[in-house]
Amino acid sequence: MRRRASARNATRKRKRSPGRLRGARATPSLAIFGAAPAFAEQLHVGRPNIGDRGRFLARLNDILDRRWLTNRGDYVVELERRIAGLTGVRNCVLVANGTIGLELLIRALGLRGEVIVPAFTFVATAHALQWQEITPVFADIDRETHCLDPRSVEAAITPRTTGIIGVHLWGRPCAIGELEVIAARHQLKLMFDAAHAFGCSSGKRMIGSFGAAEVFSFHATKIVNTFEGGAIVTDNDELAERLRLMQNFGFRGYDRVVYLGINGKMSEVCAAMGLTNLESLDALVECNRANYRAYAKHLAGIPGVRLFPYDERHRSNYQYLVTIVGEDAALTRDELVAVLHAENVVARRYFHPGVHRMEPYRTLFPDAHRLLPRTEQACREVMVLPTGPALSESDIAGVCGLIRAALEHAARVRERLARPEGPNP
Numbered sequence: 532m533r534r535r536a537s538a539r540n541a542t543r544k545r546k547r548s549p550g551r552l553r554g555a556r557a558t559p560s561l562a563i564f565g566a567a568p569a570f571a572e573q574l575h576v577g578r579p580n581i582g583d584r585g586r587f588l589a590r591l592n593d594i595l596d597r598r599w600l601t602n603r604g605d606y607v608v609e610l611e612r613r614i615a616g617l618t619g620v621r622n623c624v625l626v627a628n629g630t631i632g633l634e635l636l637i638r639a640l641g642l643r644g645e646v647i648v649p650a651f652t653f654v655a656t657a658h659a660l661q662w663q664e665i666t667p668v669f670a671d672i673d674r675e676t677h678c679l680d681p682r683s684v685e686a687a688i689t690p691r692t693t694g695i696i697g698v699h700l701w702g703r704p705c706a707i708g709e710l711e712v713i714a715a716r717h718q719l720k721l722m723f724d725a726a727h728a729f730g731c732s733s734g735k736r737m738i739g740s741f742g743a744a745e746v747f748s749f750h751a752t753k754i755v756n757t758f759e760g761g762a763i764v765t766d767n768d769e770l771a772e773r774l775r776l777m778q779n780f781g782f783r784g785y786d787r788v789v790y791l792g793i794n795g796k797m798s799e800v801c802a803a804m805g806l807t808n809l810e811s812l813d814a815l816v817e818c819n820r821a822n823y824r825a826y827a828k829h830l831a832g833i834p835g836v837r838l839f840p841y842d843e844r845h846r847s848n849y850q851y852l853v854t855i856v857g858e859d860a861a862l863t864r865d866e867l868v869a870v871l872h873a874e875n876v877v878a879r880r881y882f883h884p885g886v887h888r889m890e891p892y893r894t895l896f897p898d899a900h901r902l903l904p905r906t907e908q909a910c911r912e913v914m915v916l917p918t919g920p921a922l923s924e925s926d927i928a929g930v931c932g933l934i935r936a937a938l939e940h941a942a943r944v945r946e947r948l949a950r951p952e953g954p955n956p
């Protein structure tokens with residue numbers, strides 16, 4: 532509990548009115564029926580962690596004093612060293628964001644033709660391929676982990692396939708061993724989108740050390756953020772050297788260009804934010820874990836809504852609080868989300884409607900959904916709830932109480948939501 536409090540301090544408490552969450556309410560006073568929202572301020576999924584503001588500002592002043600703003604300054608070098616150490620790999624190349632990291636790695640590995648990816652992911656995983664005129668071929672996910680199902684991957688391989696991109700969704704590791712076997716059997720490159728998985732492991736081995744290389748995102752919503760940013764981590768020195776050239780226009784030295792490249796560099800101010808956030812990582816994980824346990828307690832016994840579990844055999848950052856609104860729930864996931872939004876609880880339908888149903892993929896592959904039944908189901912039933920240092924246990928009890936109340940009065944809720952004037956009268 533003490534660590535949890537320190538995480539809150541580290542990320543700077545927001546001002547809250549003591550009675551922000553009003554006490555237990557009679558159900559008809561849900562906001563969709565015209566009552567004031569249960570929360571005076573919005574609760575968000577992925578509210579940015581700030582870390583120790585004083586330490587960040589000291590670093591910012593140092594950057595300004597030294598007038599070294601970008602181009603692999605001391606803070607970038609230091610953050611690369613820290614991330615490589617934490618992940619247990621020899622090389623870390625910091626980049627401007629995770630998407631650029633994926634694009635660079637895809638190109639550095641020489642992927643072309645078709646590459647197998649999940650459709651239950653953030654759209655950047657597929658865009659990073661399509662942007663380079665490589666065809667993303669969508670494989671289905673495993674129901675228990677929400678990560679690629681190796682059998683579906685194997686079934687999607689064609690003579691044009693050159694690689695597989697696994698996504699450690701929610702920070703849960705893919706079926707890494709099985710994907711390695713498939714990749715070796717078909718001579719495919721294997722890389723991982725580890726955008727969600729910083730600080731996570733597969734058993735005792737940290738995520739970041741698998742496949743040819745892995746890519747982290749340090750976007751503002753991630754457990755460690757650099758405002759915008761990402762990292763490619765690998766044990767392959769030659770690959771890392773090529774990536775370094777590619778992310779800096781192909782420059783080696785002051786004026787010698789030896790390779791085709793773009794500008795994918797991280798700036799010093801971003802690296803300073805990353806170093807500051809990293810100092811709070813353990814406290815943030817502890818806080819997220821405590822929230823996960825509180826949600827487990829308060830969601831228990833609510834029919835049809837269950838917490839998507841983290842596998843305790845692996846280290847997790849618990850950054851995503853994932854629930855499943857099953858077919859046995861009295862309201863649909865979308866109805867519950869509408870109820871919660873009216874209460875200022877900004878629950879999210881990740882990754883609705885599925886990448887295969889977003890453009891340009893829905894036009895390019897109109898039948899993709901036929902081979903993705905478990906992806907389709909996840910897109911229908913996943914509801915991600917707010918977590919992080921901004922939430923107290925009483926907030927969590929309040930959110931779960933709203934879910935319980937809505938389900939207990941499902942018929943009236945449904946009837947209200949169906950009226951043309953919408954949920955907010």
Ligand SMILES: Cc1ncc(COP(=O)(O)O)c(C=O)c1O
Nearest residue numbers: 628629630653655726748749750
């Ligand atoms: C699974 C996944 N892949 C890739 C990305 C892209 O990372 P970035 O936003 O840093 O470009 C994200 C999201 O932010 C993501 O969630």
